[in-house]
Amino acid sequence: MSQSFNTKTVHFKSEQHRPNNSKVTPIYQTSAFSFKDLDDVEAFYNGEKDYLYSRVGNPNPDELAHVVSNLENAPAGVSAASGLAAILVGVLSVCQAGDHILASTDIYGGTYELFETELTSFGIELSFVDFKDLNAVEQAVRPNTKLVYTESITNPLLYVEDLTAIVAFSNKHSLKTMVDNTFATPYLITPYDQGVNLVVHSATKYLGGHSDVTAGVLVGDKDLIQRARSKAIHLGPTLAPMEAWLTVRGVKTLALRMEKQVSNAEKLARTLLENPDVKTVYYPKNASPNGNGAIVSIDLNDTIDVKTFFQSLGFVKIIPTLAGVETTVSYPKTTSHRALSEEVRQSLGITTGLVRISVGIEDIKDIIQAFEQALTNSRK
Ligand SMILES: Cc1ncc(COP(=O)(O)O)c(C=O)c1O
Known part of the structure; x- marks a missing residue:
């Protein structure tokens, strides 16, 4: 039975992480998990066990990713240490050196800086274009363009992007789309429902809701999320258990x-x-x-x-x-x-x-x- 948004914010299946039938998932404040013998360790690598080491995986960040993917109607998600970390691993799940990104000019300044200063140093090319003019965006497509990046409601001038048109344009050119949904939240807009491949949040904002946590979440296509998760594990900005727990508590309201x-x-x-x-x-x-x-x-x-x-x-x-x-x-x-x-x-x-x-x-x-x-x- 499909549930409405308000119900999904408070009911989500995490029973496997709730020992002794605790009502709320406890904080797994541990950097690693123990194993009874070497066969037990092998069981992790064979996919029979979920957890080994908290940078690689921990029930609290996994619960947060699960809750947000459920609200965004996306099949998979991964948590990250901040909104910018989630943006970085999302972009790197699509682009590598030599690829080109088409990004909206009207985005959060920190994202602009991440793209302009860091991604270019990784050899990723960039064009910032005014997304109010989709003809101009189309003209900026290059043979090596891989990703179209924007925000559903832009920061700080609050322009509402036409995601349907952006997805149509991206599909025409076989590009992936990534949308920062921080300002709108899935309470207002669910970009994945409109065909966007990756949806990212600074969970520091409305998802956490109480200005007491720095966190990020990325949800979207399964294959891209799998790659983003690997990037987070390799580069290191995975989310700490306590921060994830606070964010899940925030999402409930x-x-x-x-x-x-x-x-x-x-x-x-x-x-x-x-x-x-x-x-x-x-x-x-x-x-x-x-x-x-x-x-x-x-x-x-x-x-x-x-x-x-x-x-x-x-x-x-x-x-x-x-x-x-x-x-x-x-x-x-x-x-x-x-x-x-x-x-x-x-x-x-x-x-x-x-x-x-x-x-x-x-x-x-x-x-x-x-x-x-x-x-x-x-x-x-
Ligand atoms: C729209 C938007 N996206 C991303 C970020 C970055 O998030 P964080 O500060 O959690 O890294 C911010 C921060 O203000 C933001 O406003």
């Missing part, structure tokens, strides 16, 4: 948190749209039947002193992450997108007035009041 945060974000976006001190409100439209996400970006008018604005937000703190239960703000220009040249930032719309708001679960009246007060206090 994903639907509840998203419902509240999305509803708060919609109300805040609507209010800020009316405010004369806000030049532009970036908030997705028609992202999914469950709403448009819980991130709102705003471009402040010249009437506002940006530094004073950030100092006047009361309980809303400047924190260069997103997706926790508390409303927070970040300044993409000097944090997430610092690594980009000023020219690239300008062309993307990452301006001096751009503020990224991660909307939390507080009472919406308090959130709105914090922003209205900060705008009033920081008027030049």
